[in-house]
Amino acid sequence: MSRLEKLIQQFCPDGVEYKELGAVATISRGGNFQKKDYVENGFPCIHYGQIYTKYNLFVNDVVSYISPQTAEKQKKAVHGDIVMAVTSENIEDVCKCVAWLGSGEIAVSGHTAIIHHILEPKYLVYYLNSSVFYQQKLKLVQGTKVMEVSPDKLKKVKIPVPPMEVQREIVRILDQFTELTAELTAELTAELTARKKQYEYYSSFLLSGKQSEQPYQHVQLNKFAKFTYGFTDKAKNEGHARFLRITDIDDNGCLRKDDAKYITLSDESRKYIVHKGDLLMARTGATYGKTLYVPDDTLAVYASFLIKICLDNSVMLNRFYWHFAQSHLYWNQAIKLVSGGGQPQFNSGAIGRILVPVPSLEEQRRIVSILDHFDALCNDLTSGLPAEIQARRKQYEYYRDKLLTFGRSGSNE
Numbered sequence: 001m002s003r004l005e006k007l008i009q010q011f012c013p014d015g016v017e018y019k020e021l022g023a024v025a026t027i028s029r030g031g032n033f034q035k036k037d038y039v040e041n042g043f044p045c046i047h048y049g050q051i052y053t054k055y056n057l058f059v060n061d062v063v064s065y066i067s068p069q070t071a072e073k074q075k076k077a078v079h080g081d082i083v084m085a086v087t088s089e090n091i092e093d094v095c096k097c098v099a100w101l102g103s104g105e106i107a108v109s110g111h112t113a114i115i116h117h118i119l120e121p122k123y124l125v126y127y128l129n130s131s132v133f134y135q136q137k138l139k140l141v142q143g144t145k146v147m148e149v150s151p152d153k154l155k156k157v158k159i160p161v162p163p164m165e166v167q168r169e170i171v172r173i174l175d176q177f178t179e180l181t182a183e184l185t186a187e188l189t190a191e192l193t194a195r196k197k198q199y200e201y202y203s204s205f206l207l208s209g210k211q212s213e214q215p216y217q218h219v220q221l222n223k224f225a226k227f228t229y230g231f232t233d234k235a236k237n238e239g240h241a242r243f244l245r246i247t248d249i250d251d252n253g254c255l256r257k258d259d260a261k262y263i264t265l266s267d268e269s270r271k272y273i274v275h276k277g278d279l280l281m282a283r284t285g286a287t288y289g290k291t292l293y294v295p296d297d298t299l300a301v302y303a304s305f306l307i308k309i310c311l312d313n314s315v316m317l318n319r320f321y322w323h324f325a326q327s328h329l330y331w332n333q334a335i336k337l338v339s340g341g342g343q344p345q346f347n348s349g350a351i352g353r354i355l356v357p358v359p360s361l362e363e364q365r366r367i368v369s370i371l372d373h374f375d376a377l378c379n380d381l382t383s384g385l386p387a388e389i390q391a392r393r394k395q396y397e398y399y400r401d402k403l404l405t406f407g408r409s410g411s412n413e
Contacts, residue, residue: 004169004403011163015409022155024119029151030083030112031074038064043071045107051085051096057125057178059083060102074107075114082115082125083108087148090259094147095137095154099125113151120167126174127159130401160406170403181396185389192378192385199374203327206367207357216359222352224315229283229348230302231272235261242300244274246282249290252379253326263301272301272308277318279309281325281351288346289334291325293318307348316356320364323371324356 001009021027035047042065046055054063066074077083077100084097099121100106108114117124127133140153162170209216235243239262248256263269274280278294284305291309294300302308311318324330337350359367377384 004166004173007166007169008162008406011165012406012409016160016162016166016406017409018158019161020155021115021117021157021159024159024161025115025117025155027151027154028075028114028116030108030110030114032110033066033070033074033107034109037066037070039067041065042067043107044102044104045071045074045109046077046083046098046100046112047109048085048087048111051083051098051112052088052093055098057098057129058101058122059098062102062106066107071107074109076105077108077114078105078116079103080117080121082117082121082128084113084115084128084154085111086113086150086154087111087146089146091138091141091147094141095128095133095149097125097128113154115154119161120164120171122171122175123167124159126171126400127404130404131397132401132404133157133159160404160408162406173403174400177396177399181392184392188385188389188392192389195374195385196378199371199378200328202374203323203371204329206370207324207327207329209357209359212359212363216357218355219315219358220352221309221354221356224312224358225352226310227348227351228308228310230280230304230306230308231263231269232304233263233269233301235303236263237261239263240265240299241269241273242298244280244292244300244302244306246285246287246290246303246305249280249282249287249292251290252375253291253293253322254379255292255295265301269301274300274302274308279311279318279322279325280306281309281346283307283346283348283351284340285343288338288344289325289331291322293322307351309351314361316358317361317364317368319368319372321356323368323375329357330354 030048033045044062045064045066046059046062047064050063079100079102081100082097083100084095085093086095088094088096101121115124136157137149140149140157141147142149205211233243235245241263243261243263245261247259250256274294276294276297280292280294280302282288282290282305309321311321333354334346337353338344338346339350379386
């Protein structure tokens with residue numbers, strides 16, 4: 001019998017009482033300072049946006065300060081309080097929270113809830129970041145573009161409240177598991193980074209033709225490719241076909257699976273349906289130049305800020321060009337050809353001037369085979385290191401949620 005099991009048997013043999021959060025905590029809204037109020041040194045503070053980007057579950061030191069004069073008018077959190085971001089543009093981030101474990105008070109910005117409670121702080125923040133809480137959160141969220149959970153609704157959340165001895169033992173186990181998971185993830189991430197560098201090295205080496213007896217001919221893309229701009233329509237949450245947008249291409253030139261949007265098919269939009277192996281390039285904004293190799297034949301239409309690159313396949317394989325478009329050989333040219341200031345533009349005229357190495361089709365197939373292997377190790381979520389990292393995270397989440405789930409007192413659960 002584990003130490004945790006012994007404690008549960010000793011202190012709560014008949015189950016654990018579930019209470020509303022409002023019964024064990026007072027919940028108040030944060031203050032109203034903004035990023036423009038930051039100073040180099042002053043009163044410590046947490047801005048709600050930093051909960052998403054700067055901190056993990058526990059905060060001992062802050063990264064921002066406001067003046068003492070500004071701080072006087074702000075809401076404060078004290079040691080042990082939970083600071084929760086109660087607004088977000090996506091369901092995953094709303095209600096993300098941290099425990100303030102540093103000394104003294106900190107000022108807290110707007111769009112937050114300050115949860116002052118009587119529980120073990122780490123226990124509560126572990127629970128509020130669990131999938132058990134996530135399922136309750138789904139019923140509390142209001143809004144579509146900007147999602148919010150009000151403090152009044154948070155008070156209704158049901159949480160298990162075991163004796164303090166049990167809370168502390170759960171925290172001890174999860175702290176150890178969190179540390180171990182972080183170490184393993186760091187090792188795997190370092191290995192993944194090394195693999196990506198290896199891929200970049202081989203990509204540049206193979207595409208440059210340095211290993212070839214005959215130097216590769218370099219040809220402007222517009223000599224063997226045609227370019228088609230995409231379809232203009234409003235993206236919707238539902239529809240007949242996925243609507244591929246520039247934001248759907250990730251940093252590795254792969255299709256994002258999250259935040260998919262759709263359109264209703266029409267006779268006109270059907271002209272822009274894509275197929276497995278098609279090449280789509282983002283022509284504007286921060287994603288300019290990113291090139292997608294369409295991974296399958298899922299019904300999809302490409303949007304107007306994307307350009308479809310139609311190659312003469314007697315000259316070049318689509319997959320070979322995609323690997324080229326991920327390489328330094330491509331990007332070193334792209335950054336010189338892009339136009340515009342705040343909103344970069346990389347239109348068909350610019351992309352057409354890219355010089356592309358053109359080995360024989362047989363050589364292209366050989367290079368694609370090698371680089372596909374490295375790409376799968378680096379980027380494919382169903383194999384290689386990313387899958388291992390994801391498996392570690394799921395394992396952690398499983399055991400965390402299992403530790404935070406109890407039979408209810410007075411029931412047979």
